[in-house]
Amino acid sequence: MSETAFSMTGGQVSYDGKPILRGIDLTVCRGEVVALLGANGSGKSTLVRALLGLTPLSGGTTLIYGSPPSRFRDWWRIGYVPQRLHVGGGVPATVREVVASGRVARQRRLRRTNAADKTAVAEALEAVRLTDRASDPVQSLSGGQQQRVLIARALAGEPDTYVMDEPTAGVDAGTQQLLAATLSRLVLDGKTVVLVAHELGPLEPIITRGVVIRDGVIAHDGRPPRPEGECARPGHEHQHPHAVEPVGGPLTGWQGEPR
Numbered sequence: 101m102s103e104t105a106f107s108m109t110g111g112q113v114s115y116d117g118k119p120i121l122r123g124i125d126l127t128v129c130r131g132e133v134v135a136l137l138g139a140n141g142s143g144k145s146t147l148v149r150a151l152l153g154l155t156p157l158s159g160g161t162t163l164i165y166g167s168p169p170s171r172f173r174d175w176w177r178i179g180y181v182p183q184r185l186h187v188g189g190g191v192p193a194t195v196r197e198v199v200a201s202g203r204v205a206r207q208r209r210l211r212r213t214n215a216a217d218k219t220a221v222a223e224a225l226e227a228v229r230l231t232d233r234a235s236d237p238v239q240s241l242s243g244g245q246q247q248r249v250l251i252a253r254a255l256a257g258e259p260d261t262y263v264m265d266e267p268t269a270g271v272d273a274g275t276q277q278l279l280a281a282t283l284s285r286l287v288l289d290g291k292t293v294v295l296v297a298h299e300l301g302p303l304e305p306i307i308t309r310g311v312v313i314r315d316g317v318i319a320h321d322g323r324p325p326r327p328e329g330e331c332a333r334p335g336h337e338h339q340h341p342h343a344v345e346p347v348g349g350p351l352t353g354w355q356g357e358p359r
């Protein structure tokens with residue numbers, strides 16, 4: 101039986117008493133590459149945060165590799181790429197320092213940085229093509245470059261499980277291709293990936309499963325959708341006007357009905 105990375109049963113999240121996620125049953129096995137899809141505000145980020153224990157459940161249970169988040173200890177196994185916000189948290193930090201912070205969960209307290217850390221950071225910087233910016237303040241980078249820093253930070257930790265919240269949002273087509281190539285290598289290595297996306301774009305070939313969230317419930321869980329036309333173009337900025345409309349062709353039914 102394959103190892104279970106995430107297992108949520110009857111998951112519910114409420115903000116100010118208002119239910120945002122309801123009755124979420126989601127199991128992600130090791131080696132799966134799952135895309136969480138859905139319209140703006142449908143609850144994708146909330147689900148990702150709840151899976152990681154960053155947002156508490158108001159009902160149901162969730163496990164990370166068999167443990168409730170509060171008792172999970174192997175955080176080195178998880179590489180989380182949050183939705184882009186203030187990289188470096190307003191503290192002056194170089195690109196290399198932010199990427200190196202991805203090693204923290206692997207480091208025993210007060211251990212000096214060792215050769216393995218340096219190599220992992222260098223490889224992560226190279227994977228996102230930011231080696232030449234390593235000494236620059238992270239705040240001096242463009243939004244897309246900062247997104248690459250967050251991805252490199254996750255890569256540097258050499259986790260076996262990646263959780264990425266819209267890693268391609270607001271990044272140019274070249275960066276999307278770069279991320280797709282990087283993720284393809286991770287997937288070939290057997291890593292587990294859960295990512296939030298509006299459209300899959302160049303990531304589409306590596307996705308094994310699509311989970312569509314609509315109004316806080318799972319509306320579809322299965323074959324990944326195959327967007328066509330305008331939405332499939334790399335770099336396409338999506339405003340979701342048609343997110344609840346039926347989709348034709350091979351996509352028929354991917355938005356499905358709430359279970």
Ligand SMILES: Nc1ncnc2c1ncn2[C@@H]1O[C@H](COP(=O)(O)OP(=O)(O)OP(=O)(O)O)[C@@H](O)[C@H]1O
Pocket residue numbers: 115116120138139140141142143144145146147
């Ligand atoms: N901290 C919070 N307090 C109150 N409401 C929140 C909070 N975070 C999210 N919400 C609300 O929860 C709902 C789901 O938000 P969430 O960010 O999970 O959606 P999403 O599908 O990730 O959207 P997007 O695609 O725009 O990122 C939205 O109505 C949002 O306004």
